[in-house]
Amino acid sequence: MNKYEDKYAEEVAEYDYDAVWILPEGARLLRWQIAGSAEAPEPNVLRIRVKRGTKVGGYESFEFEL
Template identity: 50%
Template sequence: MSEPRPVFAEGVHVMSSDGSVWQTLVFEYVDDGGYYRELVRDRNALVNELRDIMRNMQGFLDQEIIRINGERCQARVIDVVLGFRGSWRRPYLEFYIRFGGRLRSGLNVYEDIYEEEVAEYDYEILWLFPEGFRVVDYEIAGEGQVLGGGNILRLLVRKGTRVGNYESIRFLAP
């Protein structure tokens, strides 16, 4: 049976005014071999697979260095869900992740250091900051734009783009 092939991902980060961040990551696949379809038929196998997937994602997060205003924060995988978009051939994995740090009035800096790699598929990143916050600048691979009143950052990373090593977002808080 062939392995599911990732084709797209989306990450949505929602920051609260207290500095906590809820992150939702969705990885979409093409599964011509029916791996996930077969897994759904066996509840125990599905639960075990999702536990392994969560553990693997947590392992990746544990290797990252995430800082808010210079203080390290630890990202935690809260849960993962398997779903399908229109057919058994289009499964997705949706991760719910939480981390946070202390914000201050004025300039704040989010940083993420992780292993450099080449993107294997297109993905989008969306950062939603509270009303009254404003993105000043960012250092993240891909095509980006600041939207709304300056509190929304949207990025598109194309397959083949070199990503990682260091990313940052500088933003103002009231």
């Protein structure tokens, strides 16, 4: 199991935005802790949607297998 972790300043999103993490082919996301609405439409893709006014930052992580 592998884990990505990040810590950064907390803030409130000033606008709607999407972010996408694409892991190598064959990787599989296991779980995640991240602000906004997150989904894994493919085993190796994590899509995050954040709406304006959402508190973001602080700590985020996701675990995956290669």
